[in-house]
Amino acid sequence: MRTQAEINAAYEAGRYLFSSFNKNITATMSVGVSQDLSGLPGNPVAQYYLGAAGTSTGLYRSTDWGLNHGQNVDTKKYLHTVLLNTITAMTPITVRVLDYLMFYPFIGMDTGLQNLTNNLTLPRYEASEGVQMMLVEQNPYTGSAQVQIGYTNQDGVSGRLTPIIRLNTATAIGTIATSERRALGVTGDFVALQQGDYGVQSVETIEFITGDTGVCAVVLVKPIVTLQIFETTAPCLYDLWFEMGVLPEIRNDAYLNLVVKPSANLAGATTNTIFGEITTIWDA
Amino acid sequence: MAGFTSKDNEIDNMSAQGKVFQNLYTKQFNPTAAAVANEWHTLFRGGGYPQADAIFDTGTNLQFQSLCDQTTNAGCMQHGGNVGAAGDGFKVLTAGMAVTAAATVVPATLVLIDVLAWIRVTSVTTTTAQSVVLSNTFTASSSSGLLLTFANDWQSFTKVRFTTTGTLPTGLSLNTDYWLVRVSATTARVATSFANAIAGTVIAFTDAGSGTHTLTCRLPRSSDGSQVNAIIFNPQATALGAGTPGLSLGYTNSASVASRATPTTPSLPIGKTAATNSHILYTGATGAGKFGCFMPLQGGDAGIQSIQTIQNNATYTSGMYTVALVRKLASIPVQVLGQAVYMDFTSNMYPTYPKIEDGAAIYGILKSGVATPALSAIDIDLNFGWS
Numbered sequence: 001m002r003t004q005a006e007i008n009a010a011y012e013a014g015r016y017l018f019s020s021f022n023k024n025i026t027a028t029m030s031v032g033v034s035q036d037l038s039g040l041p042g043n044p045v046a047q048y049y050l051g052a053a054g055t056s057t058g059l060y061r062s063t064d065w066g067l068n069h070g071q072n073v074d075t076k077k078y079l080h081t082v083l084l085n086t087i088t089a090m091t092p093i094t095v096r097v098l099d100y101l102m103f104y105p106f107i108g109m110d111t112g113l114q115n116l117t118n119n120l121t122l123p124r125y126e127a128s129e130g131v132q133m134m135l136v137e138q139n140p141y142t143g144s145a146q147v148q149i150g151y152t153n154q155d156g157v158s159g160r161l162t163p164i165i166r167l168n169t170a171t172a173i174g175t176i177a178t179s180e181r182r183a184l185g186v187t188g189d190f191v192a193l194q195q196g197d198y199g200v201q202s203v204e205t206i207e208f209i210t211g212d213t214g215v216c217a218v219v220l221v222k223p224i225v226t227l228q229i230f231e232t233t234a235p236c237l238y239d240l241w242f243e244m245g246v247l248p249e250i251r252n253d254a255y256l257n258l259v260v261k262p263s264a265n266l267a268g269a270t271t272n273t274i275f276g277e278i279t280t281i282w283d284a
Numbered sequence: 285m286a287g288f289t290s291k292d293n294e295i296d297n298m299s300a301q302g303k304v305f306q307n308l309y310t311k312q313f314n315p316t317a318a319a320v321a322n323e324w325h326t327l328f329r330g331g332g333y334p335q336a337d338a339i340f341d342t343g344t345n346l347q348f349q350s351l352c353d354q355t356t357n358a359g360c361m362q363h364g365g366n367v368g369a370a371g372d373g374f375k376v377l378t379a380g381m382a383v384t385a386a387a388t389v390v391p392a393t394l395v396l397i398d399v400l401a402w403i404r405v406t407s408v409t410t411t412t413a414q415s416v417v418l419s420n421t422f423t424a425s426s427s428s429g430l431l432l433t434f435a436n437d438w439q440s441f442t443k444v445r446f447t448t449t450g451t452l453p454t455g456l457s458l459n460t461d462y463w464l465v466r467v468s469a470t471t472a473r474v475a476t477s478f479a480n481a482i483a484g485t486v487i488a489f490t491d492a493g494s495g496t497h498t499l500t501c502r503l504p505r506s507s508d509g510s511q512v513n514a515i516i517f518n519p520q521a522t523a524l525g526a527g528t529p530g531l532s533l534g535y536t537n538s539a540s541v542a543s544r545a546t547p548t549t550p551s552l553p554i555g556k557t558a559a560t561n562s563h564i565l566y567t568g569a570t571g572a573g574k575f576g577c578f579m580p581l582q583g584g585d586a587g588i589q590s591i592q593t594i595q596n597n598a599t600y601t602s603g604m605y606t607v608a609l610v611r612k613l614a615s616i617p618v619q620v621l622g623q624a625v626y627m628d629f630t631s632n633m634y635p636t637y638p639k640i641e642d643g644a645a646i647y648g649i650l651k652s653g654v655a656t657p658a659l660s661a662i663d664i665d666l667n668f669g670w671s
Contacts, residue, residue, distance in 0.1 A: 004292065163335040180661065181661050190307075195355075223307065226381055245630040261383075261385060
């Protein structure tokens with residue numbers, strides 16, 4: 001898309017896809033602690049980071065579902081609009097759309113250094129531009145573990161080390177382990193990188209300096225866009241070009257899903273639903 | 285490696301050509317102590333992503349220290365690397381979002397800044413104007429290229445110009461910018477561009493020249509000082525000692541006029557007694573000598589090109605403070621608990637197109653309208669584009 005006229009032409013030529021989703025937040029959420037919705041029920045179907053322990057495993061629309069953004073294209077595809085809505089009292093709530101690239105599952109949290117296995121390179125964003133690390137709770141931990149991760153950065157420089165990070169105490173599966181509204185040593189939704197780095201190509205090691213029970217996964221994601229639901233029952237519609245000045249590119253076979261951060265505690269229930277719609281468009 | 289010529293040019297570059305970088309940062313407000321309402325604090329030393337800085341309380345007293353996104357332990361927000369071939373391009377901050385789930389932070393104002401340089405002051409019991417070390421004489425020799433030897437420890441990627449009483453070493457010219465590649469605490473090699481400095485491509489040694497040579501530091505970005513302001517803050521966990529000094533700078537303005545000074549009317553900015561970690565000393569709700577986040581400039585000035593003197597006219601009994609030279613990028617109001625404020629800086633909303641120069645060291649400073657506990661987290665999403 002090079003001009004406003006080309007956006008208009010995409011719709012006129014039928015080069016767009018409208019799809020809907022609804023995810024049920026069955027996990028208990030805590031204020032200021034982010035929750036990965038990819039493993040929760042609803043549409044699209046849940047995925048549970050299944051794969052060989054500590055081994056790089058890819059995520060793809062064609063095999064793992066995720067938000068439906070349409071077929072692969074020979075040109076470029078873009079996310080144009082997003083509509084978000086909820087009838088559950090969890091607003092305002094921040095909603096991040098991410099391209100989940102690959103993950104290293106079932107990492108035990110015992111004290112000590114673990115080497116991870118890389119049988120796969122990044123399936124998309126191979127140059128790792130802006131690819132970030134998330135630490136996702138796969139089986140409940142007690143909390144406050146301290147961890148440091150070794151990785152290869154956007155320039156292919158290996159041996160890079162994150163700072164020592166403290167994990168939160170939230171016990172819901174799917175919790176983003178590094179998010180917390182107020183605690184020493186947490187880093188937010190993404191794992192802080194070594195100074196000068198802005199992308200991750202692969203993860204080689206993870207060391208729990210202070211161990212814990214529980215299991216977690218390291219997930220590499222490409223942030224697509226961050227949005228908000230401001231009020232319960234009031235849908236929020238975003239035209240990303242008009243309101244944010246960019247049409248984020250959606251790569252072929254991208255696995256898209258959501259991470260949310262509530263501003264209120266919420267007991268998990270199947271009736272806690274975030275509804276939404278996305279529209280993608282693509283070049284001729 | 286530049287801005288946009290039209291809306292269509294913008295969408296072409298950012299969407300079709302993928303010249304865009306987006307990231308989420310999470311910074312903790314006040315790493316050590318709660319903040320009083322309406323005080324400004326830096327987010328430099330707070331934890332999160334990026335991690336806390338470990339530089340602003342380091343270095344020789346009163347020495348100018350250059351800063352960029354490559355500086356070790358800087359803890360600044362990365363914005364996707366350089367876009368100019370010589371490290372001389374720029375991006376545009378197209379959009380920014382801020383949100384906090386910590387109720388006691390809002391309402392707040394977040395200001396994004398590019399920190400260009402800092403000067404640490406440990407001699408806080410001295411009440412006269414103290415001179416800033418901005419230049420050194422040097423000798424030239426050969427060691428894997430032209431090697432300069434001088435007195436002070438200059439940061440890698442410091443932008444400098446050279447003067448001499450005789451002839452400069454071959455490869456160096458007057459009135460030309462160069463970048464230092466630090467070798468040791470008293471030596472550095474020289475590169476002809478920021479990109480070459482990062483790559484380690486340095487000027488070869490031919491001769492040592494003649495006479496006495498001098499290097500003088502320049503701001504690494506916005507080098508003429510246009511739009512450059514100063515902040516003075518406590519850079520370390522230990523609170524400053526007792527004292528309420530008037531704070532002032534002697535500086536050269538962005539029009540290269542020297543001997544400019546912080547105005548004394550209606551009052552010099554007055555530092556807070558026992559100011560805590562990250563506090564911008566002269567900010568707060570009430571009282572004489574309270575100002576906004578930036579030090580006031582002499583009438584008619586549009587920026588600071590360099591600082592020659594720093595003065596606290598009464599003692600702080602202990603501690604240190606740091607003077608940082610900064611360029612404001614954007615403001616984001618954070619109004620309601622958990623509610624993101626999304627600012628579009630392109631022509632759709634606030635058409636300011638903040639310029640992010642290659643090497644920019646992006647940080648946040650924040651004023652909370654309410655008393656705020658330590659470690660309160662704030663999420664910041666930034667989108668960058670370029671052509």
